[in-house]
Amino acid sequence: MPRTIWSGAISFGLVTVPINVVSATEDHSVRFHQYHLADMGRVRVRKFCETEDREVAGDEIGKGYQLTKELVIPISDDELSNLPLPTARAIEIEAFVPLASVDPLRIGEGYYLQPSGQVAAKPYKLLRQALARSAKVAVAKYAWSGRERLGLLRVRDDVIVLHAMRWPDEIRDPSELLPPAVELSDDEIDSALALMDTMSREDLEGEEFRDTYTEALQEIIEAKREHHELPEAPEPAEPGRVVDLMAALQESVQKAKASRGEDADVHDLPKTQDKTAKKTPSRPQAGTRKKTAAKAAGRKPRRSA
Numbered sequence: 001m002p003r004t005i006w007s008g009a010i011s012f013g014l015v016t017v018p019i020n021v022v023s024a025t026e027d028h029s030v031r032f033h034q035y036h037l038a039d040m041g042r043v044r045v046r047k048f049c050e051t052e053d054r055e056v057a058g059d060e061i062g063k064g065y066q067l068t069k070e071l072v073i074p075i076s077d078d079e080l081s082n083l084p085l086p087t088a089r090a091i092e093i094e095a096f097v098p099l100a101s102v103d104p105l106r107i108g109e110g111y112y113l114q115p116s117g118q119v120a121a122k123p124y125k126l127l128r129q130a131l132a133r134s135a136k137v138a139v140a141k142y143a144w145s146g147r148e149r150l151g152l153l154r155v156r157d158d159v160i161v162l163h164a165m166r167w168p169d170e171i172r173d174p175s176e177l178l179p180p181a182v183e184l185s186d187d188e189i190d191s192a193l194a195l196m197d198t199m200s201r202e203d204l205e206g207e208e209f210r211d212t213y214t215e216a217l218q219e220i221i222e223a224k225r226e227h228h229e230l231p232e233a234p235e236p237a238e239p240g241r242v243v244d245l246m247a248a249l250q251e252s253v254q255k256a257k258a259s260r261g262e263d264a265d266v267h268d269l270p271k272t273q274d275k276t277a278k279k280t281p282s283r284p285q286a287g288t289r290k291k292t293a294a295k296a297a298g299r300k301p302r303r304s305a
Contacts, residue, residue: 113161
């Protein structure tokens with residue numbers, strides 16, 4: 001059972017739902033420590049007091065806000081836990097909106113909200129079923145980790161999930177990253193849609209959604225532990241030879257169908273005409289050249305006046 005990260009309540013109008021917050025995800029990444037290569041001694045980061053020039057223990061360390069170069073205002077954990085905010089110990093629901101109206105870029109880490117005790121069971125179920133039937137999500141405010149945050153509440157199976165949200169001013173303007181203006185033909189767009197249709201699926205289950213990076217790291221660690229040869233890296237894929245966009249789309253559709261065991265035969269995609277290509281003058285046929293030469297040979301020279 002994951003440990004409780006935060007305890008408080010969901011405030012839904014005059015309804016209060018006591019909850020515990022637990023992490024909804026797990027990190028299975030392979031983690032490394034730093035070692036001194038000469039003797040493989042562990043390298044650690046130690047915390048020193050600049051004034052006393054000595055290492056300090058964790059119970060000697062607190063938080064502070066540097067007001068000026070000489071003045072630091074100490075702030076205790078108890079003071080942070082008792083901020084004069086309605087959201088200090090509660091998740092205050094502010095509005096209900098369609099999920100499609102929320103920019104996915106603003107949605108962050110997810111946490112399960114667990115009802116705290118028997119008294120929370122009924123209001124928790126009420127909010128969960130109301131969210132499920134409305135097909136909407138709740139946008140809330142709460143104070144956590146030293147700041148007030150926006151949150152998104154949604155239903156996953158029978159559990160309410162809280163997603164941390166970014167404030168609007170935390171999203172950067174992407175306008176300066178836009179590519180130069182280009183023209184696309186309808187055929188190119190239709191071909192891209194055909195490729196998307198070929199690659200569409202109903203879920204994200206399958207071998208292609210496996211964490212092969214972590215598996216490869218584990219293979220290397222196991223091989224070194226057993227003093228075996230390291231697994232060889234696969235040959236890098238050959239660089240694409242196709243530079244024409246339509247040809248690239250057609251080849252992509254063929255590969256996508258082949259990877260799914262479908263018929264890889266694809267009708268030729270419509271080719272756009274190159275308006276900049278120059279017309280090559282047609283050459284006369286062999287018979288025409290002979291007739292022209294014969295006429296020239298039988299022609300009498302003109303008399304000069």
